[in-house]
Ligand SMILES: Nc1ccn([C@@H]2O[C@H](COP(=O)(O)OP(=O)(O)OP(=O)(O)O)[C@@H](O)[C@H]2O)c(=O)n1
């Protein structure tokens with residue numbers, strides 16, 4: 016029976032957050048951002064293990080209660096998010112079965128609802144095609160220059176904003192990511208590598224509240240979302 020491995024890229028420095036602490040360790044609804052994310056992921060269907068990619072200098076994770084969960088493994092992250100994911104995949108490859116699945120979810124997306132996570136997993140698990148959560152773009156998109164001048168208004172027909180989780184078979188994801196990085200392709204999500212490798216994938220409509228905490232104003236919004244979701 017195939018199993019699910021989860022990768023949590025958590026090795027970023029959160030520069031856009033402009034905070035002393037890396038954003039994954041900022042307080043959120045009584046815990047840290049990362050703990051809120053891990054609380055959901057550790058309840059995933061078919062879960063075998065969660066591999067968390069940490070910054071080489073991370074001194075925070077070891078102090079979290081969740082770090083004691085025996086299903087969690089730690090790997091050193093890389094220079095870019097894709098490098099962190101690749102490092103985790105190489106650890107998983109040593110332990111996984113050929114038909115196992117890998118789900119990647121950003122540490123910075125703590126508002127993913129458990130019911131949605133497991134619906135997403137169950138919708139893909141019995142098939143062979145991977146998939147991503149995404150939401151159709153709702154705003155008019157402008158291409159803006161360095162002086163904040165409008166360069167063009169982009170046609171947003173058919174444009175969706177990719178989120179995480181993104182889930183693919185290990186057999187597809189590892190070689191696709193290795194190949195994309197080897198040729199210097201700009202990889203900002205796993206689907207980019209899968210697309211470049213010519214694999215089909217499904218887009219599963221995701222909610223607009225599955226936000227990625229990126230800038231300071233995102234944290235109070237995430238607090239409101241989580242407290243509303245969990246009744247805290
Ligand atoms: N080398 C990196 C860079 C990012 N990430 C992780 O990838 C997720 C999404 O990346 P992003 O929101 O860009 O986080 P940061 O890179 O920390 O933010 P910034 O770009 O503002 O520094 C985050 O959970 C982050 O910790 C990672 O594991 N390894």
Ligand SMILES: C[C@](O)(CO)[C@H](O)COP(=O)(O)O
Pocket residue numbers: 096121176177178179203204205227
């Ligand atoms: C993976 C991702 O969250 C999908 O939208 C996004 O690409 C991460 O980008 P970042 O610049 O690493 O935050």
